[in-house]
Amino acid sequence: MLDDEPASLRLLADLLSPHYNVHPFVNGRALLRYVSEGRPVDLVMLDVVMPPPDGYQVCTALRRLPQMEEVPVIFISALESPEDEAKGLALGAVDFVRKPFSAPIVLSRVGHHVRLGRAMRLVMNQNELLDQRVAARTAELAAKNKSLRQALNEITRTQDATIVALSSLAEARDNETGQHIVRTQRYVRALAEAVKGGSGHVGELDGDAVEMLGKSAALHDIGKVAIPDHILLKPGRLTPEEFEIMKTHAEHGRKAIELAESRLGNGSNFLRWAREIAYGHHERWDGQGYPQGLAGAQIPLSARLMAVADVYDALISQRVYKEAMPHAAAVAMILAQRGKQFDPNVVDAFETIADRFADIARELKDPH
Numbered sequence: 001m002l003d004d005e006p007a008s009l010r011l012l013a014d015l016l017s018p019h020y021n022v023h024p025f026v027n028g029r030a031l032l033r034y035v036s037e038g039r040p041v042d043l044v045m046l047d048v049v050m051p052p053p054d055g056y057q058v059c060t061a062l063r064r065l066p067q068m069e070e071v072p073v074i075f076i077s078a079l080e081s082p083e084d085e086a087k088g089l090a091l092g093a094v095d096f097v098r099k100p101f102s103a104p105i106v107l108s109r110v111g112h113h114v115r116l117g118r119a120m121r122l123v124m125n126q127n128e129l130l131d132q133r134v135a136a137r138t139a140e141l142a143a144k145n146k147s148l149r150q151a152l153n154e155i156t157r158t159q160d161a162t163i164v165a166l167s168s169l170a171e172a173r174d175n176e177t178g179q180h181i182v183r184t185q186r187y188v189r190a191l192a193e194a195v196k197g198g199s200g201h202v203g204e205l206d207g208d209a210v211e212m213l214g215k216s217a218a219l220h221d222i223g224k225v226a227i228p229d230h231i232l233l234k235p236g237r238l239t240p241e242e243f244e245i246m247k248t249h250a251e252h253g254r255k256a257i258e259l260a261e262s263r264l265g266n267g268s269n270f271l272r273w274a275r276e277i278a279y280g281h282h283e284r285w286d287g288q289g290y291p292q293g294l295a296g297a298q299i300p301l302s303a304r305l306m307a308v309a310d311v312y313d314a315l316i317s318q319r320v321y322k323e324a325m326p327h328a329a330a331v332a333m334i335l336a337q338r339g340k341q342f343d344p345n346v347v348d349a350f351e352t353i354a355d356r357f358a359d360i361a362r363e364l365k366d367p368h
Contacts, residue, residue, distance in 0.1 A: 001016075001022060001023065001024045001045045002046045002050070002058060003024070003026070003045075003050075003076065004027065006026070008101075011101060012045065012101070015107065016106070019107070019111075031058060032058065035062065035065060036065065041068070042118065043110060043113055043117060044068075044072070044073045045110075046058055046076065046093075047076050048075050049077065056091055063091070063092045069259065071117060072094045074095045074097055074109065074110070075088045075096045075097070076098075076099065077099065080098065082245065085245065089226060089248060095109050095229070096228055105229075179365070180313060180366070181217075183313055183360055183361060184217050184220065184309045184313055185217045185218055187312065187357055188217040189211065190353055191308060191346060191353070192210040193210055194350070194352055195301075212270050213302055216302065217306055218274075219274040219277065219278055220277045220306050221249065221278070223248070223256065224253075226248070226252040227245065227252075232246070247290050250279050250282055251279070253279060257275040273300075276302045276303050277300075277303050277306045279291070280294065280299055280303030281307050281310055282307070284342075285304070285339060286341070304343040304346050307341070307342060307346075308342050308343075308346050308347065311341075312357055315334075316361055331354045331357075334350060335350075
């Protein structure tokens with residue numbers, strides 16, 4: 001925790017110390033020395049306006065340390081402009097807490113990001129452990145194919161559950177549910193099957209591609225963990241400045257998945273598709289989407305499938321700011337966007353299996 005105002009440090013320490021081990025610092029060099037010694041850190045809070053190095057400079061230095069790449073950083077500041085907030089997020093911060101502090105907001109945001117950071121580290125450690133278990137089981141059970149298949153199925157189910165659990169952390173902040181994640185997985189899988197059987201994409205959807213695409217869809221909005229609560233949870237229309245920050249969730253999602261790819265280094269199709277989906281599911285066939293403004297076949301097929309699935313589920317789901325749209329009306333709206341927002345081939349496939357979407361929505365309906 002870094003702040004050159006002793007009163008602010010005491011206030012935060014009194015608020016957080018009953019729940020966490022708190023280490024206050026009044027200058028950035030002392031904090032950087034502390035983390036450079038390899039001390040365990042779950043979260044860093046930085047004041048922006050400081051004698052050099054200021055909070056932005058300290059955040060930049062932290063992100064250069066391998067052990068700090070995934071540790072969440074929250075800025076604490078009296079600055080209120082969208083530009084200041086956008087700068088902090090671009091440097092790798094996950095949230096802003098404004099002065100003067102609100103105790104419930106500080107506790108809620110710190111608690112959320114500590115839990116999320118621990119969960120992400122747990123997933124990485126679990127994946128390493130699972131890989132070790134697979135290698136050991138493969139050597140041990142080479143002559144026992146049935147037992148080997150059971151072991152691999154168990155690991156796959158564990159990985160699937162972990163993916164959905166991690167994705168739910170992001171969705172929960174957006175008033176979504178775990179059912180939304182599972183529904184969109186099922187939609188993408190059904191769409192991919194239909195496209196595979198009726199278009200020129202057979203080569204892209206061979207082997208286990210359909211199943212893996214369905215799994216990858218769970219991570220489509222993982223980048224929302226980096227969007228501040230006051231924007232993500234705003235019930236009304238976003239300002240242009242707020243919408244620009246909201247759009248950065250696609251880039252944050254891409255960067256998070258790229259980090260996992262770089263660490264695994266095995267050319268995983270699952271992570272490649274997850275990255276394509278997270279970064280590209282808000283692109284439009286007519287080139288009017290974001291973040292890159294791609295058009296037509298420039299948009300990866302995985303993202304084109306996700307775009308239809310995500311919009312359909314948004315339309316038929318009730319939210320605090322809107323009523324659910326009937327299935328028939330949602331289908332009509334998607335068909336009307338053929339060749340505009342959506343890939344014509346994907347829309348044609350969607351039309352042939354629209355009843356399947358309705359079945360999935362009924363089977364996995366949100367709890368009231």
